[in-house]
Amino acid sequence: MYVAVKGGEAAIENAHRLLDDRRRGDRSVPALTLDQIAGQLALAVDRVMAEGSLYDRELGALAVKQARGDLIEAIFLLRAYRTTLPRFGYSRPVDTAAMLVERRISACYKDLPGGQVLGPTFDYTHRLLDPALAEDAGTDQPVRREGETEPVMRVSEILAGEGLIEGDGAVAQEKGVGDITRTPMEFPMDRDTRLQALSRGDEGFLLALGYSTQRGYARSHPFAGEIRIGEVEVSVDIPELGFAVSLGRVQVTECQMVNQFKGSAKAPPQFTRGYGLVFGQSERKAMAMALVDRALRASELGEDMTAPAQDEEFVISHSDNVQATGFVEHLKLPHYVDFQAELDLVRRMRAEHDAARVTGAGDELEAAE
Amino acid sequence: MNATAGAIATYNFAYLDEQTKRMIRRAILKGIAIPGYQVPFASREMPMPYGWGTGGVQVTASILGPDDTLKVIDQGADDTTNAISIRKFFQKTAGVATTTRTGDATVIQTRHRIPETPLKSGQVLVYQVPIPEPLRFLEPRETETRKMHALEEYGLMHVKLYEDIARNGHIATTYAYPVKVEGRYVMDPSPTPKFDNPKMHMSPALQLFGAGREKRIYAIPPFTRVVSLDFEDHPFTVQDFGRPCALCGAEHVYLDEVILDDAGGRMFICSDTDHCEERREAGHAGEMLAGEAAQ
Amino acid sequence: MSEAEHLAGGLADPVFDAQSAFRAVMAAMAEPGTVHAPGRLAGPPAPLSAVAATILTTLCDADTPVWLDPALAASEAVTAWIAFHAGSPVTANPVEAHFAFVTDPAAMPAFDGFGLGSHEYPDRSTTIVLQVAGFDGGEPLTLAGPGIETTRTFAPSPMPRNFTTQWAANQARFPRGVDLVLAGPDAVACLPRYTRLVPTED
Secondary structure (H helix, E strand, O other): OOOOOOOHHHHHHHHHHHHHHHHHOOOOOOOOOHHHHHHHOHHHHHHHHHHHOOOOHHHHHHHHHHOOOOHHHHHHHHHHHHOOOOOOOOEOOOOHHHOEEEEEEOOOOOOOOOOOEOOOOOOOOOOOOOHHHHOOOOOOOOOOOOOOOOOOOOHHHHHHHOOOEOOOOOOOHHHOOOOOOOOOOOOOOOHHHHHHHHHHOOHHHHHHHHHHHHOOOOOOOEEEEEEEEEEEEEEEEEOOOOEEEEEEEEEEEEEEEEEEEOOOOOOOOEEEEEEEEEEOOOHHHHHHHHHHHHHHOHHHHOOOOOOHHHOHHHHHHOOOHHHHHHHHHHHHOOOHHHHHHHHHHHHHHHHHHHHHHHHOHHHHHHHHO | OOOOOOOOOOOEOOEOOHHHHHHHHHHHHHHHHOOOOOEEOOOOOOOOOOOOOHHHHHHHHHHOOOOOEEEEEEOOEOOOHHHHHHHHHHHHHHOOEEOOOHHHOOEEEEEOOOOOOOOOOOOEEEEEOOOOOOOOOOOOOHHHHHHHHHOOOOHHHHHHHHHHHHHHOOOOOOEOOOEEEOOOEEEOOOOOEHHHHHHHOOOOOEEEEEEOOOOEEEEEOOOOOEEEOOEOOEOOOOOOOOOOOOOOOOOOOOEEEEEOOOOOOEEEEEOOHHHHHHHHHOOOOOHHHHHHHHO | OOHHHHHOOOOOOHHHHHHHHHHHHHHHHHOOOOOEOOOOOOOOOOOOOHHHHHHHHHHOOOOOOEEEOHHHHOOHHHHHHHHHHOOOOEOOOHHHOOEEEEOOHHHOOOHHHOOEOOOOOOOOEOEEEEEOOEOOOOOOEEEEOOOOOOOEEEOOEOOOOOHHHHHHHHHHOOOOOOEEEEEOOOOEEEEOOOOEEEOOOO
16 A cells, blocks of 8 residues: 655655765765864865854865865855854954965066965966875975065055046945845945955855956956955944054955946046955955946946846846855755646646647648648 | 753754854744735755755744754655755754644744644744745845845736746646735745645734745734735635545545555655544544555 | 943843844734733833833844933933944934834824835834833823734723824835834833724723
C-alpha cells in the first residue's frame, strides 16, 4: 500500500551530519584554523565582511570555514548574525583623506604628491601558477619605504583646486543617517542609501554592470582618479562625554572615478564623480561600485536614461546576493500544490486544443496566433 | 534582553531582538487597519534564506508568546522538510508548544495552502509570501504599482485576466489568484491554489502575510470581504478534482497527485495531511484503504 | 522629581509583558469594539495611565516620535519616564507623530490635525491612544465593517468632541486616516480607520 513520505526530520538531521563531515573532509589532514583563513585567504574574508556588512575578521573567517568556502553562504551567515546585534549608535563618517595608505594609485596623473604606491597588488604579476606555493617554501620579508605613515592628499582635491570637478555632494545635516537595514527602501533613493546598497551589493553583479557601462550601455567616460587602500579610524560621538571616541581602525578600499561630462540642462561641463567604498581590500568591487554609482546618477545630472546600469530600481533591487540566492534557490522547495494546479490547467487546455483540432477550428486559431 | 529559560542563551525569545519585534508589530497593526495594503517594513536577515519563509517567520516571531501553540505547514503538510525546519526553529528559539492539529493551534504558519478545517475566531494564520505585489508581473516597477494602488487603478489586472479568457476561453491563473479586499485593495493571496481563495472570505481568523525579501507585511482582519477578481460572464470558479481522496474519501478538498509506479499508475490524496489523518482516525476510508480492508 | 521615579515602573518582564500587551492590541485592532486585557501592566507616573504606558513601551521606541497632550507634556515625570523606558522623541507637531497619547479626549485636537498618511503610503499616519474611563458608560456606538460579522456595539467614554462626525470624516478618508487605541483602566479596545459607525437601534 501507499505510505506517505515521513521522516523528514531524521532526513534533515542526517543531511546536516553529512554536511559536517564533508566540510571537515579527510580527518588525517589538520583542520583549518581561523587564523589561517583570516591570514592566508584574507581577500575571501574581506569580501565576506564587505557584503556581510560586518567588520570582524575572525567571524568572517569562521563564516568562510563553516560555509566550506562558499562565499555567498558565508556572507549570509554573517548577515544573519549581524542583524541580531543591538544598535548602539552611528559612527562619524570615516575620513579617507587621513587614511594610512598601503596602496594608492591614480590613472590621471603620472606623478602626484604622495606618489603612486603600488602596495600588495596582483597587478603586473604574471598569472603563472607557482608550484613553489604547493609547499610552504618560505616567504621574503617585504621592503617598506620611509614615511609610509603620512596621510596623502586625495586626487579629487587636486582637481577641485581648479574648480573642474563637482563638489562632494554634501548631505543635509538634518537628514540624519540613512540605513537600508533599518528603514525599508523607497524609490527613488537618496545617494547615501544607494551607496550603502551598492557597498553591500554582490561583487559579480556590480562588476558586470560596471563592465556594461564601459561597453557602451550608459558610457560614462571614466578615469580611475584614485584608488586607495589602507586603514581609517572609526570614531563615535558619545553624547554623555560631548566628544568623539575612537573605536579602532578598519581597512577600506576607496575608489573615486573621475568622469568627463559635457554638461546638461541641469549641470555645467565638468568632471563628475563616481564613488566606491568597500571594507577590506577589494579593488575590483570598489571600482565597479564607482562605475555603477556614476551611472545611477543619470537623472540627477540630466542624462538620457538608456541602459540597465542607470536604472536604480532594477540595479538596487537585484544587487543583494543574499536576497538573490535565497529566492533563486527557493525554487527547490516543494511547489507541488501549485504544480498540481498548473498540471490540471495544462491538461484541460491541451484537451481543448486537441478537440479544436479535430473539429478543424484549430487551423483558424493557429492562423490567428 | 533576557533569553527565556530553556531557550538558547545567545538569542532573544523567538530570535528577534525587541526593537525589531516592535517595528514588525507596528507594521502588523497598520496592516490590520488598512486591510490588503502592503505595509513596508525593515525586514531583517533571518537564519534561513530569503524565499524560504523569512517574512512569515518574522511575523510569527513577533506575535508568538509562551501560551501559543504553533502549527507549521508547507504545501498543506506538516511533515515537509521546510515546515519541519521552521517548526524546529521556533521550538528551539521560543520553546513554544507545537501541534499538527489545525483545531489545536493558536498560530498557524503556512506556505501555499489554507487548512481544510475551517479556522476559528482567535486563531491567526500567517502566510509566507514570495511576491506580495499582485501587479508585479504586469508592471515590474514599485514606483508605478504604488501609484496604481493609490489611485485604485486596477484596469491592467482586469485586462490581463480578460486576455486569458479571449485566448483560452477561461482565466489561466490557477494559484496566487488576485483578490479584492473589502472593495478597495487588490491583493496577492500568496501562491495558494485558487481553490483556497473562498476560505479567505469572511474567515473568523486573523490572516497576516509576511514577505521578507520584498519587505512587506499585510493583513486581512476577521470577517472581511475577500473577493476573487472575475467577470460577470466568466465568474470565478475553483478547481474540482472530480474524485475523493484515495485515503480518507474526503470530497471537495485539494488533492495531490501521487505517482505510484512507472506504468502511469497514480492516485489523488489530500494535500492537507492533518485533515486526512483526522478523517481516517474518525473511520473514513477512501478507495485505497477500503480496498485493503476488503482483502 | 527623584531619579527613582522615572527609573521605576517599566514592564517587569520587557519581553513577555510586551508580547502579551501586543497580542491584546492586535486582537482589539482586528475586531474593533472588543475589549482585551494586556496582562501585567507598567507603573508610570500620573497622568499617564498604566494601560496607556504599557502600550507605549510595547510599541514605541527611538524610531517613533510621540505627541503628548498638554497634561502629559506638562508632567516632567511623564516625559522623563517615556525618555527612559521607550527613548521616544517627543514632538510638538501632531502631524509628525507616529503615536499620540491623550489623557483628556474631550479636549484633544481634531483627528485631521494628526498624521493621516498619503494615498501612496497610508500607513504613515498617527495612531492615537486615548485614555478612557471605560467601555460601557458612554454614548453607545454601533460598529460595522471588517473584524465584525454583523454589527457590534460598545460605549466608551469619554470620547472626543463631535466624535461621530469626526469619525465619519476619518472613515471617509480611507485608506488614509488615524487609528484609535482606547486605553481603559485595565483593558484596550480599538477603532481602526476602516470601522464604520451605523445608527444604533434602540
